Amino acid sequence: MKTTRLNIQKIRKDFPILNRKVNGEPLVYLDNAATSQTPKQVIDAIVDYYSNYNANIHRGVHALSQEATDKYEEARHTIQQHFNAEKAQEIIFTSGTTDAINLVANGFTEFLEEGDEILVSAMEHHSNIVPLQMLSERTGALLKVIPMNIEGELLMDQYDALLSKNTKLVFCNHISNALGTINPIEQIIRKAHKVGAAVLIDGAQAAPHVKADVQELDVDFYTVSAHKMCGPTGVGVLYGKEDWLNKLPPYQGGGEMIAEVTFEKTTYAGLPHKFEAGTPNICGGIAFGAALDYMNAIGFEAIAAYEHEILEYATQKLLEIDNLKIYGTAKNKTSVISFNVEGIHPYDIGSILDKLGIAVRTGHHCAQPVMDFYKVPGTVRASFCFYNTKEEVDVLVKGLKRAVAMLK
Structure with a gap:
């Protein structure tokens, strides 16, 4: 897979909040579609x-x-x-x-x-x-x-x-x-x-x-x-x-x-x-x-290319989880993945991920007609920014597997 040249570790140092821990675990912030984090320059x-x-x-x-x-x-x-x-x-x-x-x-x-x-x-x-x-x-x-x-x-x-x-x-x-x-x-x-x-x-x-x-x-x-x-x-x-x-x-x-x-x-x-x-x-x-x-x-072309790379990697890794379904598979999309695991409520998955320091959004995302269209109460949504990494995707996947094992 092609690697986009952004100095992600340098960029991450601009965001103080990315250094904190949640429930004793390093924060993995994947709720960027709700609000992004703020660099020290701002x-x-x-x-x-x-x-x-x-x-x-x-x-x-x-x-x-x-x-x-x-x-x-x-x-x-x-x-x-x-x-x-x-x-x-x-x-x-x-x-x-x-x-x-x-x-x-x-x-x-x-x-x-x-x-x-x-x-x-x-x-x-x-x-x-x-x-x-x-x-x-x-x-x-x-x-x-x-x-x-x-x-x-x-x-x-x-x-x-x-x-x-x-x-x-x-x-x-x-x-x-x-x-x-x-x-x-x-x-x-x-x-x-x-x-x-x-x-x-x-x-x-x-x-x-x-x-x-x-x-x-x-x-x-x-x-x-x-x-x-x-x-x-x-x-x-x-x-x-x-x-x-x-x-x-x-x-x-x-x-x-x-x-x-x-x-x-x-x-x-x-x-x-x-x-x-x-x-x-x-x-x-x-x-x-x-x-x-x-x-x-940083440059919006570089941001878009890197986020697309993260999207492709996360999509591939998430689909390796049994019974996981992604909602929204448009040919032209950005770094947002809404998904459910069959038989498990999205809120329950989100709650366990939070205990592991992973911040995702669960629910209808203020888009109830979309959820009604898919006949689901809501989804788990992981949304990525240019300061996220493939290693964080791996942490998400590991956490999901743990949550599924606990909830099924």
Whole structure:
């Protein structure tokens, strides 16, 4: 098997948490699809902010405020460049992907009416389904589902059949959090635009693995969360085309998102401040920029190649375990493996693995429709990052064999 040249041991030294023990065993962290770990370079950026220039931004004339403002806006430019947005004002800071999706769904209340249609893929996270259900209930627009096959791939011929002049919004994740499937968003976007529909892509699971170029994709909206990209929790971004962001009404009212306020009328600020009410997660935004700098220094092509190598190795080793079934076998997928062992509840496996210091996720992964499709209550999910190793895969397999022997 080909070996990708990343200095993994050097990289692992950047992550302090990887040195700890859990239940007396070295931590093997395989829950990266839920949240990734944070390198010391990002931790240092957080400490630096609170130690040296903690102040509110945009409004202050004093030195600390100006320094914090400069660092925060520099982070916005870093994010703009990373995703190749045309303008920095197309990058809206949010509290995360869920907040960004709700921002768009709330705004589309202005544009939908009864008889309109919203398309959503069958493999969505609850955070993607529920805001669109609320939008449907508010407007009378019909929510339709793009089905998938047993391999966990969207049925694109069915997508073609669902598209019509009534389609106003198409929603799809770039990568499935439950299955690891990389969806053909280029085709999805292109075909939606042919019928005049806008497209919102959830990039939360994709952004740690691939570098999305929003201009090349021609996507209308793209969302990410920092905590899945070696950054802090509680911060993310919504990319939106300037024309769309200008049309959308503000999601929340408050300070910073206004130009002028009287008791008779309020005039809203321009982009991006129109959607950034209140004091933002200043430190989080700055740290997000630091996280992107860290990952780009490693290189996303190298990250993707190494993680694919880990995926192939882990898949091969896991399938050597009797009665183990993997859910999500798409030809194009990233480093996520959802599986069950026949006759054993995933929670029980996860609990024993935890006693061995191995962190995996068990349950429906906030994707109950996916579990219903496979007729299972949930799965064990091992999700890998560029700091994981083949030796950790071996520890996982050994732990699984032990768990199976105890539970069967």
